[in-house]
Each structure stands twice: as structure tokens, then as C-alpha cells.
Amino acid sequence: MSIEVGTQIGELAISLTRAQLVRYAGASTDFNPIHWSDRAASALGLEGVIAHGMLTLGTALRVVTDWVGDPAAVRRYSARFTHPVVVPDDDEGAEVRCVGTVSAVAEDSVTVTIEVTCGGQKVLGAVTAEVSRKGLQ
Amino acid sequence: MGRTYPPTAPYEVSAAKIAEFAAALGDPNPAYSGEAPVAPPTFAAVIGAAAWDGLFADPELDLSLERVVHADQTFVWHRPLRAGDTVTGALNIDKVRCRGAMEIVGVTVRVATLEGEPVVDSSSTFVHTRATS
Numbered sequence: 161m162s163i164e165v166g167t168q169i170g171e172l173a174i175s176l177t178r179a180q181l182v183r184y185a186g187a188s189t190d191f192n193p194i195h196w197s198d199r200a201a202s203a204l205g206l207e208g209v210i211a212h213g214m215l216t217l218g219t220a221l222r223v224v225t226d227w228v229g230d231p232a233a234v235r236r237y238s239a240r241f242t243h244p245v246v247v248p249d250d251d252e253g254a255e256v257r258c259v260g261t262v263s264a265v266a267e268d269s270v271t272v273t274i275e276v277t278c279g280g281q282k283v284l285g286a287v288t289a290e291v292s293r294k295g296l297q
Numbered sequence: 298m299g300r301t302y303p304p305t306a307p308y309e310v311s312a313a314k315i316a317e318f319a320a321a322l323g324d325p326n327p328a329y330s331g332e333a334p335v336a337p338p339t340f341a342a343v344i345g346a347a348a349w350d351g352l353f354a355d356p357e358l359d360l361s362l363e364r365v366v367h368a369d370q371t372f373v374w375h376r377p378l379r380a381g382d383t384v385t386g387a388l389n390i391d392k393v394r395c396r397g398a399m400e401i402v403g404v405t406v407r408v409a410t411l412e413g414e415p416v417v418d419s420s421s422t423f424v425h426t427r428a429t430s
Contacts, residue, residue, distance in 0.1 A: 180323065187314075187321035189346050192362065204363075213367050218322045218339035225338070231328050231377065234338045238371035286369075 163270055163296060167262040169227040174219050176211045176245060177253030184215045198249070210244040216256060216283060220276045223260035224289045227272075233292045235269065240285040245278045254278050260289075268293050302355075304385035305347040307411060310336060312380040318343070336378040341408055341417045348386035348406040349421075360402070360425050368401070368422040375415040384408050384416055391420070398427045 181195050190212055193200035201209050217239055225231040247254045256278050264271035269290050276284040315336045319329035328335050353362045378384070385408070392403040405420040 174323065180321070184321040187318045188342050190342070214339060214342045214370070215322070217370060218324075218337060218342075221338060222322070222324055222326075225324075225326055229328075231326060231338055232335050234374060236371070236373050237338060238369070240369040241367055 169260040171259040175253045213241040236290040239287040242285040304387040344386040348388040371420045
């Protein structure tokens, strides 16, 4: 596959459920109650329990790591948290859709921009990941 | 501003914790399991969280975790974090801006091995809202 600006590298639709939020709280040690208690979330004016921003961020990066294969090729990753992902207390959860597109190509690296939405709403802004070209044949 | 906190207690990255973190992300990438697993890139958040604890516990700053919103995040990796690495995170306050009852705080946690080899820098911007009385 030729890698040039505009090349779509992949897309991903991942459902974040309450069960996964609990798992991520434990794994990341981020026990902020807005990620597991509706009471705490609504006290802050949120619609309900929201996903950890870092969980959404980590999920979106999969578009890139699935593409390069080797996660060690990722050199830089940044994003803004623009809109919370509200996760309902049901079996379906909230579906986060991620689409990765090459936005810059340099001699030794490729930059990918990822569009991350939930229910048509952009939830992360300026999501870019730089990967080493070494991993890309 | 410019304040640097003492590094966090040494943290040993285990294959089991890598597997737990990858499962929490729902990511089956084979690099996260097997004989010599690497950590998912955003695993740096685990060490970052420990470093943030020091920031939020600083009585001089009087920041409350319940009043903080994470606004943006940047990771820069020098090399992947691997099972068997023992690392610490040193937090530096890069910038503080005040806007009324809001403070915008930029911090960087530098994660390095005990020998001082840099692994990953994790920069975050937080928006903190002071309680109004």
C-alpha cells in the first residue's frame, strides 16, 4: 500500500460499556467517581457516567497500532478532550467510531489524524499520532 | 510554575499488569502478551496518575481532583515501556494561567528508568475551577 497524505488507514467501531469503564478504572487506577457513579456525574452537571478520556484516547490509538502492527512504532500522540462520552447503563454502551487518515509523510515518520465520534458528535479534537516508518514496509 | 515534584516511587511494569491494561482497552494486539510484552502506549497513564496524586496532594496549590477537567493530552515516547522495566515519574508544572475562578494548569510527567533513561513524557492540561463560597 502506498502511504500518502489522504490515505485512509482504517476505521474502528468500539462499544464502551459500564463494565469496560470499571475494568479501565482498575487497570489505570483512575477511580474518579464520574466514571462509575451516576450520582457523582450528575453532581457535576453531566448527563450520566462518562468514559475516561484516556480510555477513549487509548481506544482511538488502536486504529494506528492495528495498522502498523507494532505498538512500539508510535512516537507521539496528542488530542484534546472536547466532548464527554456518556455511557448508558445498558448492554450496548456507547459506540465510539474512529477513522484514521494519513495527514503528513516525512522521511522517517508518518502522521495520522484520527476522527473520533460518538453518536455523530466529535468527542476528541486534533487527534494526531506520529509513527516511525520503520514499522511500515 | 516551574515547580518540579520528587519522582514517584519506583514502579515495576509486569506482564500481568500489561495484560490487564490491554484487556481494559479491549485490545488483542499480540505485542501485549507472550514472552516479552510491551505495554500499550497509553499505559503511561498509570505512572502519570501516580505523579498527579502528588500534585493534587500539594497543600500550597489547593487543587481538588473533583474540580478538575482534563483538557488535552500529549505523549512523546522515547522507547516503549516493557515488562520488567522499573520506572518513576517526575512531574513538572509547565504553566499556570488564571481566568476568573478557573485555573489552566499545564504539567509534564517525565517517565524514566531508575538509571535515568527517558521512556515517555506525558503532558496534560487541566482546567481547575475554584469552589465559590
